[in-house]
Structures are given as C-alpha cells and as structure tokens.
Amino acid sequence: METKSEIIQVFTFTFLAFILMAMVLILFFYYSRKKIVAQQLETKNLEIAHQKQMLQTVIQTQEAERERIARDLHDGISSKLNVVSLNSHLLKTPNLSDAEIINITNNINDLTSKALENSRQIAHDLFPPVFDKFGLKAGIEELIVEFKSTNKFEVSFSNELNLDLLTKEQQLNFFRIIQELLNNTLKYAEAKQVSIKFIRLSKCNALIYKDDGIGFKNSAIKKGMGLTNIESRVSFLKANYLIKTSPDNGFEINITF
Ligand SMILES: Nc1ncnc2c1ncn2[C@@H]1O[C@H](COP(=O)(O)OP(=O)(O)OP(=O)(O)O)[C@@H](O)[C@H]1O
Ligand SMILES: [Mg+2]
Structure with missing residues (x-):
C-alpha cells in the first residue's frame, strides 16, 4: 500500500x-x-x-x-x-x-x-555638356583638366570597364562623387598625386580614388555635406564603400558595385 x-x-x-x-x-x-x-x-x-x-x-x-x-x-x-x-x-x-x-x-x-x-x-556647372554628349569617361577627363589647372596636384586616371553600360543617372552619380572627392583633395589634402581607377574585381567592379595628402582620423571626423552626399549616392548606386585614411597617410575610398 x-x-x-x-x-x-x-x-x-x-x-x-x-x-x-x-x-x-x-x-x-x-x-x-x-x-x-x-x-x-x-x-x-x-x-x-x-x-x-x-x-x-x-x-x-x-x-x-x-x-x-x-x-x-x-x-x-x-x-x-x-x-x-x-x-x-x-x-x-x-x-x-x-x-x-x-x-x-x-x-x-x-x-x-x-x-x-x-x-x-x-x-x-549644372550639367557638363561633354558629359551629356560623350559620357562619363569624357566627363571625368574634363574634370581632371580643370583640377590640374590649379597646379596643386597631378591626377592619373585609368579605366578598365565599359562605363557606357551604366545608365545616365548612374554615370552622373559617379561623376558627382569624383567631383566632390577632387574638391575635398583640393580643399584639405595638400596632396601631390591623385589616382582615379575603375577596375574589374573577381566578383564586382570598383572605383578606387586615392590621394597622398594629410588624411584624417576617420573616427573623429564630422562628415559634412560632401561625404554624406557621397554616401547617399553610393546607396543609390546599390554599391558599397570603404574609406581608408589616417593622419599623414593620405585618403582612399573604394566603391564596389
Ligand atoms: N581628401 C581629404 N584629405 C584630408 N581631409 C579630408 C579629405 N576629404 C575630407 N576630409 C575631411 O573630412 C571633412 C568632411 O568632408 P566633407 O566633404 O563631408 O565636408 P566639407 O568638405 O567640410 O564640406 P562640404 O563638402 O559640405 O563643402 C572635411 O572637413 C575634411 O576635414
Ligand atoms: Mg567636401
């Protein structure tokens, strides 16, 4: 029991x-x-x-x-x-x-x-005519001539992509991004050399922009309208970007798309 x-x-x-x-x-x-x-x-x-x-x-x-x-x-x-x-x-x-x-x-x-x-x-200024007639590559080349004429730095440009495959709007976004990057280099970098490259990577394409100027501390910088605009253009392009810079080590941005 x-x-x-x-x-x-x-x-x-x-x-x-x-x-x-x-x-x-x-x-x-x-x-x-x-x-x-x-x-x-x-x-x-x-x-x-x-x-x-x-x-x-x-x-x-x-x-x-x-x-x-x-x-x-x-x-x-x-x-x-x-x-x-x-x-x-x-x-x-x-x-x-x-x-x-x-x-x-x-x-x-x-x-x-x-x-x-x-x-x-x-x-x-509103819309570069060379860009309209001859596309992004010619637009960038003209931009480079304008910046070189300031005698502040040299610019090298190389391209291994067919940029004409991009839509007009995409091309304009790349153009404005490069314009702002060159402006920043001119305003702040004290650079001697700038290099702009469109290259093909294994899985995607990239725009690599580099200057050999004074750079900046990335974590400490307050983004102005320029960099914020670049960010929104990159997101419009459905691309990604990475900035590599530190004091005295120049400035580099990689935009992959
Ligand atoms: N290539 C560069 N070399 C050195 N410093 C840079 C470079 N690019 C940007 N900077 C620094 O980053 C800051 C932010 O740049 P951003 O373009 O966002 O704003 P801005 O140029 O100051 O103003 P805006 O672009 O609105 O006229 C700049 O004030 C500058 O200190
Ligand atoms: Mg700026």
Missing part, C-alpha cells in the same frame, strides 16, 4: 517538475523573443533615422545649389542685362555724338558677351 502512495508521490513530483520546467522554458523563450524583437525594432529605428538624415542632406544640398544658381544668375546675368538695358535706352538720347554712340554700343556688346559667357558657365 505504502509503495503505491510513494509511486503516486514520485509521479506527482515528476509531473510538477516537468510542468515547472516547461513553464521556465516558455518564459525563457518568451523573454528572449521579446528581446530579439526589441533589438530588431531598435535597428529598424536606427536605419530610419539614418535615412532621414540622408534625405535631410539631399534637401540641404539642393537648397545650397539653388542659392548658388540664384547668386550666379543675379550677379552674372541679371545685373549685366540691367546695364545693357540702360545703355540701349541711352542710345535714344537725342544729339549723341558718334563717339558717344560707339562707346555705348561697345558697352552693350561687351556686357552681352559677358552675360552669354556666364550663362554658358552656369549651364555647364
């Missing part, structure tokens, strides 16, 4: 122990699942914040660009056309001497050709 109740007791304890274990397991899974979901949520939130930040930069860049164009139009064209208009009214003045007429027409000619030159320059 006693053994029977002992068996029942043992059975009950084992059963309770199982229930307890099952409850502990369920609680454990429940809480770890909750933690994972919280972590996923946090990563998503960070991603959204990052995207917001990039969008903000794009808008800021657009505003800065508009401001610059407005300034160029105002100083380079409107003000000149104002004077042209004034001068052409002057031509209506009665009894002008020949010399005065020549003087006024010379003024008008001079100012209209300057306004024309400025409008060409503004259009060129």
